[in-house]
Amino acid sequence: xxxxxxxxxxxxxxxxxxxxxxxxxxxxxxxxxxxxxxxxxxxxxxxxxxxxxxxxxxxxxxxxxxxxxxxxxxxxxxxxxxxxxxxxxxxxxxxxxxxxxxxxxxxxxxxxxxxxxxxxxxxxxxxxxxxxxxxxxxxxxxxxxxxxxxxxxxxxxxxxxxxxxxxxxxxxxxxxxxxxxxxxxxxxxxxxxxxxxxxxxxxxxxxxxxxxxxxxxxxxxxxxxxxxxxxxxxxxxxxxxxxxxxxxxxxxxxxxxxxxxxxxxxxxxxxxxxxxxxxxxxxxxxxxxxxxxxxxxxxxxxxxxxxxxxxxxxxxxxxxxxxxxxxxxxxxxxxxxxxxxxxxxxxxxxxxxxxxxxxxxxxxxxxxxxxxxxxxxxxxxxxxxxxxxxxxxxxxxxxxxxxxxxxxxxxxxxxxxxxxxxxxxxxxxxxxxxxxxxxxxxxxxxxxxxxxxxxxxxxxxxxxxxxxxxxxxxxxxxxxxxxxxxxxxxxxxxxxxxxxxxxxxxxxxxxxxxxxxxxxxxxxxxxxxxxxxxxxxxxxxxxxxxxxxxxxxxxxxxxxxxxxxxxxxxxxxxxxx
Amino acid sequence: xxxxxxxxxxxxxxxxxxxxxxxxxxxxxxxxxxxxxxxxxxxxxxxxxxxxxxxxxxxxxxxxxxxxxxxxxxxxxxxxxxxxxxxxxxxxxxxxxxxxxxxxxxxxxxxxxxxxxxxxxxxxxxxxxxxxxxxxxxxxxxxxxxxxxxxxxxxxxxxx
Numbered sequence: 001x002x003x004x005x006x007x008x009x010x011x012x013x014x015x016x017x018x019x020x021x022x023x024x025x026x027x028x029x030x031x032x033x034x035x036x037x038x039x040x041x042x043x044x045x046x047x048x049x050x051x052x053x054x055x056x057x058x059x060x061x062x063x064x065x066x067x068x069x070x071x072x073x074x075x076x077x078x079x080x081x082x083x084x085x086x087x088x089x090x091x092x093x094x095x096x097x098x099x100x101x102x103x104x105x106x107x108x109x110x111x112x113x114x115x116x117x118x119x120x121x122x123x124x125x126x127x128x129x130x131x132x133x134x135x136x137x138x139x140x141x142x143x144x145x146x147x148x149x150x151x152x153x154x155x156x157x158x159x160x161x162x163x164x165x166x167x168x169x170x171x172x173x174x175x176x177x178x179x180x181x182x183x184x185x186x187x188x189x190x191x192x193x194x195x196x197x198x199x200x201x202x203x204x205x206x207x208x209x210x211x212x213x214x215x216x217x218x219x220x221x222x223x224x225x226x227x228x229x230x231x232x233x234x235x236x237x238x239x240x241x242x243x244x245x246x247x248x249x250x251x252x253x254x255x256x257x258x259x260x261x262x263x264x265x266x267x268x269x270x271x272x273x274x275x276x277x278x279x280x281x282x283x284x285x286x287x288x289x290x291x292x293x294x295x296x297x298x299x300x301x302x303x304x305x306x307x308x309x310x311x312x313x314x315x316x317x318x319x320x321x322x323x324x325x326x327x328x329x330x331x332x333x334x335x336x337x338x339x340x341x342x343x344x345x346x347x348x349x350x351x352x353x354x355x356x357x358x359x360x361x362x363x364x365x366x367x368x369x370x371x372x373x374x375x376x377x378x379x380x381x382x383x384x385x386x387x388x389x390x391x392x393x394x395x396x397x398x399x400x401x402x403x404x405x406x407x408x409x410x411x412x413x414x415x416x417x418x419x420x421x422x423x424x425x426x427x428x429x430x431x432x433x434x435x436x437x438x439x440x441x442x443x444x445x446x447x448x449x450x451x452x453x454x455x456x457x458x459x460x461x462x463x464x465x466x467x468x469x470x471x472x473x474x475x476x477x478x479x480x481x482x483x484x485x486x487x488x489x490x491x492x493x494x495x496x497x498x499x500x501x502x503x504x505x506x507x508x509x510x511x512x513x514x515x516x517x518x519x520x521x522x523x524x525x526x527x528x529x530x531x532x533x534x535x536x537x538x539x540x541x542x543x544x545x546x547x548x549x550x551x552x553x554x555x556x557x558x559x560x561x562x563x564x565x566x567x568x569x570x571x572x573x574x575x576x577x
Numbered sequence: 578x579x580x581x582x583x584x585x586x587x588x589x590x591x592x593x594x595x596x597x598x599x600x601x602x603x604x605x606x607x608x609x610x611x612x613x614x615x616x617x618x619x620x621x622x623x624x625x626x627x628x629x630x631x632x633x634x635x636x637x638x639x640x641x642x643x644x645x646x647x648x649x650x651x652x653x654x655x656x657x658x659x660x661x662x663x664x665x666x667x668x669x670x671x672x673x674x675x676x677x678x679x680x681x682x683x684x685x686x687x688x689x690x691x692x693x694x695x696x697x698x699x700x701x702x703x704x705x706x707x708x709x710x711x712x713x714x715x716x717x718x719x720x721x722x723x724x725x726x727x728x729x730x731x732x733x734x735x736x737x
Contacts, residue, residue: 118591119594122591122594122595122598123598123602126645127645127646130590130591132590147645180645181648182586182587182645182646182647182648183645304643305639305642305643306636306639306640306642306643308639309632309635309636310636
């Protein structure tokens with residue numbers, strides 16, 4: 001049977017078990033939309049802005065573990081999607097983006113809606129393809145999904161000129177396997193390195209496990225739990241790792257890094273053996289690299305060899321899938337006796353007693369931390385929580401104690417404001433049975449409010465928790481600390497009436513101004529199972545995120561709420577952002 | 578330290594810009610870069626000369642491997658290897674200078690590949706140092722144009 005390129009593309013996507021595509025039509029992809037319209041297996045979600053499509057596919061991928069799929073047109077279609085693609089790239093999220101391109105003969109002629117999509121996206125995709133022949137469509141789609149979802153996952157772009165979607169050919173066979181001589185991801189760790197790591201682990205007296213997003217993306221949460229409990233070692237997690245190990249477990253010290261807990265950061269600083277599992281020693285984690293873990297031997301488990309030794313020199317490097325390496329380590333450590341670490345635990349308990357997440361409540365003022373604690377209580381800690389970027393993101397990470405992976409969805413690497421709402425929509429489509437909350441702020445939410453319209457069209461009920469303090473809070477906090485309270489452009493005048501905004505999009509809006517009303521409003525919102533509810537919560541405009549390691553300081557130089565209200569920073573620190 | 582990195586990669590459109598883009602995005606230095614298809618036309622061989630400390634060179638090698646099109650990366654400077662660069666230089670020649678220039682060409686075993694009324698085009702292959710020395714030795718004469726290919730190299734072991 002003869003098919004056109006668009007039909008082959010759609011069949012190839014079906015062959016990859018794609019169920020949802022997030023996209024927006026335009027001239028270069030009209031044939032593809034025509035082919036999509038003629039079938040019922042794949043549901044297309046029509047977003048209101050292509051950046052929303054990429055974030056929604058991203059949220060979908062993070063919640064489900066599947067590859068998120070995006071379809072956009074040429075020119076502005078793909079350039080609008082770039083922020084979303086870069087967001088997925090920085091957090092290693094599997095995604096396939098299909099972009100239309102002007103017809104092959106016009107490429108390079110500055111044609112209408114032409115942009116060099118492959119060139120523009122090169123530095124923010126794992127790989128990209130420009131299809132030059134109809135016979136390449138099926139095999140390219142196969143490769144794209146393989147590359148996106150294996151090894152260290154990431155977004156892959158397929159740019160397809162319009163004439164190729166129109167051309168006809170005999171229907172190809174859709175191969176089931178991919179073999180690429182230039183792409184052979186490593187799965188298992190080297191046995192010799194595993195043995196060396198096990199020896200180091202057994203001899204350490206002040207160990208700490210530092211687990212990152214790789215444990216979530218690599219579906220290694222069960223192995224991480226078994227490994228940690230087998231050793232009875234303290235564990236801390238990065239922003240991206242939250243949920244892989246249960247936050248309510250006794251061995252968990254909380255998040256580490258710039259806004260991590262006192263006990264997590266102090267333990268990192270004083271440790272003699274740091275076991276990094278699927279984490280990449282990002283600058284938000286290490287703080288001042290010269291002061292990072294001065295006495296520790298470091299074991300680094302990561303699927304990406306280029307992550308190892310990039311920021312921090314390590315003593316034992318194990319390249320492999322976190323899941324497989326942890327299984328091997330569990331076996332290697334079975335029935336082995338670790339050193340006595342009871343003194344270490346007593347020290348940690350002392351640090352823990354500082355209670356670094358304590359905060360002062362004030363009569364009549366809603367504290368943002370209380371909002372997250374209430375959200376946790378009302379949802380029994382079982383919701384999927386997405387966030388935007390800023391103070392609210394940190395509070396959500398600190399006070400919503402994630403016990404399961406794939407429930408905390410945020411832009412950790414790129415730090416993209418506007419991510420939260422479309423990501424929540426994508427997550428709800430992936431997990432319709434779960435409550436989904438989007439923790440945001442009045443700054444971030446305004447970058448993507450148009451997706452409220454999409455959420456009505458596809459009935460993806462999400463609860464929007466808007467921590468409205470009238471400020472770009474994280475910017476304001478830094479200006480307070482490091483710029484002598486000169487609040488340049490961090491105050492948002494002329495905010496919309498968010499209740500009316502939500503209502504105009506067909507959703508429910510509730511404004512909460514008194515702390516006494518908070519819990520009831522939250523309960524009411526989550527009772528509305530099939531409605532999106534926008535909770536506009538007026539919070540303390542002066543609240544800051546604590547604890548905090550100011551830029552340029554070490555893990556043992558944290559500032560604590562109520563104790564070190566005013567941070568200081570040296571010139572070197574200012575440079576670090 | 579100077580390193581010669583040999584990269585075997587899929588002979589696909591855009592492969593060169595992936596490598597060039599990687600170096601500029603990550604702030605790695607490129608002294609020279611040469612590329613051409615190998616005897617297997619589906620593969621290209623790229624030879625990159627870069628300067629950096631061990632950590633930087635290790636990152637360059639790892640980041641190159643991360644490119645999906647890259648099949649194999651070898652740091653030639655870490656092993657016994659042969660390196661060559663080709664120079665073509667156009668030089669002004671007249672009655673007063675011809676004998677001296679001919680002498681330099683002999684000294685360096687270079688080759689005249691084109692002669693006109695008042696110019697030579699000279700070809701010289703060798704290690705970069707030899708080419709630098711040759712160009713230095715022509716310093717007293719009027720060089721009209723210099724074109725160098727950049728370094729290419731091969732590992733001396735049978736299996737690289």
